[in-house]
Amino acid sequence: MSLSLILSYFEMINWHTIAFYIISIFLISSAVYVVLTGNIVRSVIALIFTFLMTAGIYFLLQAEFIAVVQMLIYAGAISVLIVFSVMLITDRDKNINETSPFSHNLFFGSIASGLFYLAVSITVHNTSWNVTLKNKEFTDISLIARGFLTENVIAFELAAVLLLVALAAAIFIIKEVKDDN
Amino acid sequence: MEFLDNIFLYGTSIIRSIITWIGFDPAITNMIMAAVYTVAILVICTLVALFYVLYERKLAGFIQYRPGPNKLGPFGLFQTVADAVKLLTKEDIVPRNADKALHFLAPLFVFIPPILALGAIPFGNKLVAVDLNIGMLYILAVTSLSTIPFFLAGWSSNNKYTMLGAMRAVSQKISYEIPVIFSVLAITMIAGSLNMSEVVGMQGKLWFVFVQPLSFLIFFIAGIAETNRAPFDLPEGESELTAGYLTEYSGMKWALFFLAEYCSMFVFSAMATTLFLGGWLGPVLPGWMWFVLKVHVLMTVIIWIRWTFPRIRVDKLLEFNWKILIPASILNIFATGIGVYLFNNFF
Numbered sequence: 213m214s215l216s217l218i219l220s221y222f223e224m225i226n227w228h229t230i231a232f233y234i235i236s237i238f239l240i241s242s243a244v245y246v247v248l249t250g251n252i253v254r255s256v257i258a259l260i261f262t263f264l265m266t267a268g269i270y271f272l273l274q275a276e277f278i279a280v281v282q283m284l285i286y287a288g289a290i291s292v293l294i295v296f297s298v299m300l301i302t303d304r305d306k307n308i309n310e311t312s313p314f315s316h317n318l319f320f321g322s323i324a325s326g327l328f329y330l331a332v333s334i335t336v337h338n339t340s341w342n343v344t345l346k347n348k349e350f351t352d353i354s355l356i357a358r359g360f361l362t363e364n365v366i367a368f369e370l371a372a373v374l375l376l377v378a379l380a381a382a383i384f385i386i387k388e389v390k391d392d393n
Numbered sequence: 394m395e396f397l398d399n400i401f402l403y404g405t406s407i408i409r410s411i412i413t414w415i416g417f418d419p420a421i422t423n424m425i426m427a428a429v430y431t432v433a434i435l436v437i438c439t440l441v442a443l444f445y446v447l448y449e450r451k452l453a454g455f456i457q458y459r460p461g462p463n464k465l466g467p468f469g470l471f472q473t474v475a476d477a478v479k480l481l482t483k484e485d486i487v488p489r490n491a492d493k494a495l496h497f498l499a500p501l502f503v504f505i506p507p508i509l510a511l512g513a514i515p516f517g518n519k520l521v522a523v524d525l526n527i528g529m530l531y532i533l534a535v536t537s538l539s540t541i542p543f544f545l546a547g548w549s550s551n552n553k554y555t556m557l558g559a560m561r562a563v564s565q566k567i568s569y570e571i572p573v574i575f576s577v578l579a580i581t582m583i584a585g586s587l588n589m590s591e592v593v594g595m596q597g598k599l600w601f602v603f604v605q606p607l608s609f610l611i612f613f614i615a616g617i618a619e620t621n622r623a624p625f626d627l628p629e630g631e632s633e634l635t636a637g638y639l640t641e642y643s644g645m646k647w648a649l650f651f652l653a654e655y656c657s658m659f660v661f662s663a664m665a666t667t668l669f670l671g672g673w674l675g676p677v678l679p680g681w682m683w684f685v686l687k688v689h690v691l692m693t694v695i696i697w698i699r700w701t702f703p704r705i706r707v708d709k710l711l712e713f714n715w716k717i718l719i720p721a722s723i724l725n726i727f728a729t730g731i732g733v734y735l736f737n738n739f740f
Contacts, residue, residue, distance in 0.1 A: 227420050227421075227424070251492070253492070253495065253545075253548055253549075254492075254494075254495070257495070257541070257545065260538075260541060264538075276525060276526065276527055276531075277527055277530075280527055280530050280531050280534045281530075281534075283531075283534035283535065283537075283538070284530065284533060284534035284537055287534075287537075287538055288534060288537030288538055288540075288570075289537065289567075291541065292540055292541075292563060292567050295540070295541070295544050295563060296563065296564075298548075299544075299548070299556070299559070299560055299563070352526075353526070353527060353587065
């Protein structure tokens with residue numbers, strides 16, 4: 213085979229699709245591993261990997277801002293919360309698939325997840341998506357910021373109030389425990 | 394001078410033209426170039442770690458009025474090489490009840506955040522691997538992942554000291570992330586952009602450190618805590634926790650943690666340089682040389698602090714963050730908001 217033939221073979225491949233499938237395989241297999249593994253820390257690590265692969269999909273769609281926010285909030289912050297609660301578990305060698313009260317309902321669980329899958333796929337297929345080649349709304353974050361502070365200001369402020377309430381409640385609960393001691 | 398300023402850009406364009414000359418199509422050329430950038434960043438990381446290990450030991454010697462490593466080679470320059478050989482040949486000990494896979498992976502994971510972050514840092518004019526529009530946010534997102542390897546190292550070793558070290562590392566890093574993000578937010582408000590190169594470009598007349606001195610101070614203190622350096626190196630805390638999360642690591646795995654610490658220090662100094670000290674801007678010398686000089690000054694200050702201040706207590710550490718740094722950074726954001734409003738409307 214000559215070099216030019218190999219090169220022309222390379223040109224036929226759609227690299228974007230290949231990247232999508234590689235990321236998807238990692239994404240789905242790590243998500244399955246989260247559920248199947250008995251070790252809670254490995255489960256957390258696989259979950260973080262799943263978050264990162266999801267961010268990879270967003271990067272592939274050129275939605276940089278959403279990808280970075282996915283990394284910052286899910287992989288960076290939410291996972292650390294889970295890690296915190298994992299560290300409080302004293303018996304580290306227990307299989308969570310045996311101790312968890314939810315892992316015995318295989319039948320109902322599969323029905324529920326099947327229904328969820330059905331609902332999501334029906335929604336995805338019946339939505340008319342706005343396909344744009346220049347997805348400026350995703351990359352230009354000043355547009356997102358303007359949206360937060362003009363059109364969707366009430367939802368934005370409500371979310372802020374909700375977070376404040378959660379913060380105050382957490383501090384209140386901690387204080388109660390201290391007083392009992 | 395023009396040539397020296399763009400020497401690395403010429404290098405990459407030569408590589409690119411060679412690849413195109415062979416006959417690859419643009420998609421593959423871009424992929425190969427990405428690989429070239431990655432290798433360049435890996436080389437930078439390695440060189441930085443090798444240089445600053447020796448530099449810290451020399452500086453510590455100077456501060457403590459002793460020569461430091463001076464036996465191997467001229468001025469002890471080959472000490473790091475000898476140490477590397479020693480560490481590579483050491484026996485790799487893994488505790489019997491450790492989670493062996495995670496114990497192996499933790500020292501590898503610890504290198505990922507600094508390497509990913511270096512990809513978005515401009516080392517000079519246009520000298521950046523990926524010039525993201527949201528570069529600042531990207532670097533913050535990537536460095537927020539650096540908590541995970543320390544937790545993994547501590548947990549997988551199955552030892553109470555490593556576990557305590559991991560708990561400290563996680564609580565310290567997640568708390569000190571907040572002032573880092575808030576101080577960067579103040580810069581974003583002034584610059585109106587999250588692009589690292591644009592932020593540097595705006596500092597032509599005045600470095601942001603003079604506009605935002607409090608923000609710089611908060612960023613610097615929180616950054617030292619984020620990189621686990623003294624006086625905030627409690628996760629290691631050898632006087633109470635043997636060596637914290639590092640207790641069960643030996644040989645090259647331990648060395649990887651050690652080297653990654655210098656890499657993340659470098660990333661943090663590079664961020665501070667870009668955001669506050671005008672990045673590559675400066676007279677006479679080529680841009681990348683100014684960048685390296687500024688980073689070097691910051692690294693020297695971090696090392697100087699380590700050999701000057703004693704370690705603080707863990708409850709003081711968290712109190713200092715939540716009661717001083719975070720309120721100060723929030724006040725700073727308010728003041729910056731008012732300042733930006735006044736500047737835009739009345740000047």
